[in-house]
Amino acid sequence: MKTFYRIFNRRLVLAAGLSLLTLAATAQDLRIGAVNLERILREANLAKTAQTKLEREFSAKEKEIQGLAAQLKTASEKFEREAPTLPEAQRGTRQRQLVDQDREFQRKQREFQEDLALRKNEELQTVVDRANRVIKQVAEAEKYDFIIQEAVYINPKHDITDKVLSGLNGGK
The missing domain is CATH 1.20.5 (Single alpha-helices involved in coiled-coils or other helix-helix interfaces)
Structure with missing residues (x-):
């Protein structure tokens, strides 16, 4: 056996x-190539333009939210100072007003963050789609068999991120 x-x-x-x-x-x-997508999303002109566009689009709403936060903080501090001397009925009314004001602030802040996240995802998807087209062009032109976008380690000789950035930024 x-x-x-x-x-x-x-x-x-x-x-x-x-x-x-x-x-x-x-x-x-x-023939294997690798792309660092994070670097593309950070360095590509298209990604930078998208970030600037989002900042312009949402700056007014962000300032409004910051203003509401400042108003809420001021009102809360004023209530804390005056609460000990206020009659019980007035203290209860002001406390409810603060709770309502805080609830409204939280709602607007949540809506702002959801809208921003949605638009950010839309803009990032546009960049990723364009990057994928450029990656495919590079792969076909240079006869790569595989292009990997996510890896723990990439040997620099296989990294084609610079070529993709060049293609995205209007280079060859």
Whole structure:
């Protein structure tokens, strides 16, 4: 029985070794590139333009939200100072007003953040779509078999991010 396992193990090792040699020979023919999408979203002119556009589009609403926050803070501090001297009925009324004001502020802030996130995703998707078209053009022009966008480590010799940025920014 031990002889059977030895022969079986040798055959298994031999088959695995032959498979690895075949895979290594095939891998030599593969051309693999990698792209750092975060870097593209940070450095591409299209991404920078989108960020500027969003800042312009939402700056007024952001200032309004900041103004509401300042008003709420001022009203709250005033209430804290005056609460001990106010009659019970007036204190209750002012407290309800503060709660209502805070609720309105929270609602507007939430709406602002949701609108901003939605628009940011739309703009980022535009950049990603354009980047993917450029990546495909680079891959076809330079005969890459695979282009990887997410990796833990990318050997710089396989990184084509600069070529994609050049294509996005109007270079060759």
